[in-house]
Amino acid sequence: SILDLTCSDSVRLLNGSSLCSGGLQVKSNQRWSSVCEADFDLQDAEVVCRELGCGPPSLLRGALYGEAEAPVWSREFQCGGHESALLDCRSSGSARSSCSPGKAAGLTCSEPVRLVGGASRCAGTLEVKHLGEWRPVIGSDWPLKAAGVFCEHLDCGSAVSVGKKKSTYRFVLKINPDCFKLRSSLRECVEPSYSSSVLSVTCSDLLAQPSIIVPASMDGVSEAQQQGLRVSRGSSLTISCSIQPQFPGGSFQLTFTSSNTAYNYTQPAVNHSAHFLFPVTEPAHQGNYSCFYRVYVFSHNFSSESRQLSVTVSGHPDPTGFIIRALVLPLILLLENVVLYFYCKASRGQKLGRPENNKLVNFGVGAAEEGPAKEEGAHLISR
Structure with missing residues (x-):
């Protein structure tokens, strides 16, 4: 046949x-x-x-x-x-x-490629699905630009390192890097081979995306639209940055930007997180915040950025508390002073009134008693 x-x-x-x-x-x-x-x-x-x-x-x-x-x-x-x-x-x-x-x-x-065995989906041994089976790619001297094609297809940025490592695999796939220059299909660039050395690729977007949150239990903080926050002026604000536990160490940088200024605050990562405290929130704290996580691994510096968090600072603290402090309390103090003034004035009048009346009575009584005595004395002299 x-x-x-x-x-x-x-x-x-x-x-x-x-x-x-x-x-x-x-x-x-x-x-x-x-x-x-x-x-x-x-x-x-x-x-x-x-x-x-x-x-x-x-x-x-x-x-x-x-x-x-x-x-x-x-x-x-x-x-x-x-x-x-x-x-x-x-x-x-x-x-x-x-x-x-x-x-x-x-x-x-979608490309039938993947990176396995690494700290994330953007690092590890390069595998290609061929004839319905995943197989590693033979380790060879690949330029970063050629390996970056796989990082690009995996939405992992660009390649930062390419290397070889020993493997228990024997049946592998051989890929000609020059084949990519023609933008051919992956099937046309792959052929079966035999080796114990496989290709390891690390892409730039190795890190997961950090998260940025504000504890919901904080006083003076309320959620707004589009992932924003509204913070009362004068209240405290804590912004927490965290990331999935991929690598030990590293640091977090909290970046603040507004229409006319920009600041960076940096703290070491402790248990894969960091907390940035602003004890008294002012209008100057209004703007956009984002967390950057940075770590040095595989002889390279890697970084990953969180989503942006928009913070709006109200012109005054909590309206109810502000009204009480700014209006009601001064009125109460004024009313207390007025009441105290009239009370003291009335009390003083009572104290002054009682001694004068007594003196007049005593004087009248004394005069009435003294009159006959004087008359009697005069009468004795005349005698």
Whole structure:
């Protein structure tokens, strides 16, 4: 018997930024044709990604990779999603000779790559899914720029280090770095090999994203819209930064920015967190805050930034307390002073009134008694 093998070369993705992305073209009768977005759906995209040896589709959008180039594929694809090649799918009998500008089918498939065994999904041994099985890539002298393609596809930034390490694996995959320059599909760049040395890649976005929070139990702090906080002037404010326990040590930098100023506050990470206290909040503390976590590992400095936290400082402390302190208390003190004044005045009048009355009475009594005595004395003298 004779084994008949047919290698598919019927679809391609052009002008994309990754190995499995670009504008879709279909080959028929030795001619490449663009596909109109209206004739292509998600089930069709699943077939294309599978045919190219890529992962499932992650983005399906027209005009993403330029306008359609003439000629245009004339029929609508009607795939069930299980086919192994796009040309195996049924198609409609309708004919299309042109495609509106910006309506060419664009497709991004996820790359069947991963980094395993590291501190995060952005570091570890490079593995590629080939023929339905995950296998490590043979360790070789890869330039950072070539390895950075994998970091890019994993949404992990750029590559900061590439190395080799021993492994118990024997059956590995060999990838030609030069293959990426042609933006070919990953399937075309991979071939089975045998080695005990595998490739280890560390990407720049190694760290998880830190979190930034304000304890909900703090007085004078209330939540506002869009993840913002409203803080009463004069109250205390604590902003806490934390991160998942990936590496020991490191430090947190709390960055504050407003319309006219910027400040940085730094503390060492203790139990993967740091707490920044502002004892008395003033209007100058109003602005945006974010946490930066920095750590030195693998002979490199890594950093990761949290989301922004918007803080608004009200013009006065808690309104009720402010009114009491600013209005009610002075009125109470004034009223107390008035009452005390009249009370003291009335008390003084009573004290002065009682001695005068007594003196008048005593004087009257004395005069009445003294009168006859004087008359009697005069009478004795005359005698």
